[in-house]
Amino acid sequence: MRAEAEPFQDALPPASRPDLGGGCRRCASSPVAKLRAADVRTDVSIKPTQFGILIDREFALSQILPVMDATRAWGRIFWVDMEAASTVADTIWIYENLLKRYDRVGLCLQANLRRTEEDLHRLLALRARIRLVKGAYKETPDVAFTRRPEIDREYLRLLQILFAEGAHFAVATHDGRMIAKTVALAKEHPDVPFEFAMLQGVRDPLKSELVAQGPAVAEYIPYGPTWLPYFTRRLRERPRNIITMVRSFVSG
Numbered sequence: 001m002r003a004e005a006e007p008f009q010d011a012l013p014p015a016s017r018p019d020l021g022g023g024c025r026r027c028a029s030s031p032v033a034k035l036r037a038a039d040v041r042t043d044v045s046i047k048p049t050q051f052g053i054l055i056d057r058e059f060a061l062s063q064i065l066p067v068m069d070a071t072r073a074w075g076r077i078f079w080v081d082m083e084a085a086s087t088v089a090d091t092i093w094i095y096e097n098l099l100k101r102y103d104r105v106g107l108c109l110q111a112n113l114r115r116t117e118e119d120l121h122r123l124l125a126l127r128a129r130i131r132l133v134k135g136a137y138k139e140t141p142d143v144a145f146t147r148r149p150e151i152d153r154e155y156l157r158l159l160q161i162l163f164a165e166g167a168h169f170a171v172a173t174h175d176g177r178m179i180a181k182t183v184a185l186a187k188e189h190p191d192v193p194f195e196f197a198m199l200q201g202v203r204d205p206l207k208s209e210l211v212a213q214g215p216a217v218a219e220y221i222p223y224g225p226t227w228l229p230y231f232t233r234r235l236r237e238r239p240r241n242i243i244t245m246v247r248s249f250v251s252g
């Protein structure tokens with residue numbers, strides 16, 4: 001099993017402050033240096049809003065690059081999380097720029113967004129590394145599927161596209177139906193490399209079962225001392241996340 005650490009950037013100046021400077025870059029890449037010094041077997045994952053994407057995408061790119069370069073020098077995969085729908089176009093722009101410099105960069109795509117299928121085909125043609133999730137942000141029906149059955153149907157459809165056109169993607173879900181479909185698709189496409197990805201502490205017995213069957217499983221682990229802002233942010237983004245977290249404490 002492999003880890004995927006999301007270093008907290010909460011020590012950074014708030015993204016609403018336009019005076020972010022070189023100091024920001026220094027403190028952003030230091031968690032990667034600490035992970036490397038401790039020789040943690042992990043990839044790295046970041047959220048673009050913590051690098052100023054809401055100010056300006058070029059500015060955010062300039063802040064993310066040193067962190068990606070530190071990850072590249074370490075030889076680990078650098079993942080870019082996807083956030084609210086209003087940030088998707090700029091996040092993809094940043095991702096494409098990162099991909100020009102390092103081929104081991106991954107991007108999260110959300111099955112609940114109507115635009116995702118088109119994004120997926122285009123990005124796979126660029127040999128993008130995709131992490132497929134259902135989507136954690138509450139969106140409006142003009143941009144997103146909002147009903148659970150619709151989102152699940154999309155997720156299953158996008159999975160098929162990933163197995164047909166992609167490689168080295170991550171299937172990030174705790175949903176047994178999505179996982180069973182992935183296992184079935186993996187049997188039909190035995191040469192397509194992929195991994196499962198799940199949050200730390202959720203469905204731990206299942207992770208071990210999957211690893212025993214063959215597929216790799218990555219655990220997404222928030223990293224750093226300021227865990228509380230991260231935790232409350234996730235709940236604010238989508239209160240249903242608390243059910244997943246509480247269930248994980250109860251059932252493991």
Ligand SMILES: Cc1cc2nc3c(=O)[nH]c(=O)nc-3n(C[C@H](O)[C@H](O)[C@H](O)COP(=O)(O)OP(=O)(O)OC[C@H]3O[C@@H](n4cnc5c(N)ncnc54)[C@H](O)[C@@H]3O)c2cc1C
Pocket residue numbers: 080081082083108110133134135136137172173174175176197198199202203219220244247248251252
């Ligand atoms: C590695 C990773 C990275 C992510 N990155 C992003 C990101 O960048 N952007 C983003 O928008 N979202 C991200 N997410 C969150 C994602 O979008 C979903 O909000 C979250 O994963 C919940 O959806 P789900 O597919 O796990 O299943 P849900 O729809 O929450 O649950 C479906 C079913 O799964 C089963 N289940 C879930 N948890 C448990 C449990 N603990 N025990 C037993 N059964 C359970 C239950 O049967 C449940 O009914 C990420 C998720 C993961 C795992």
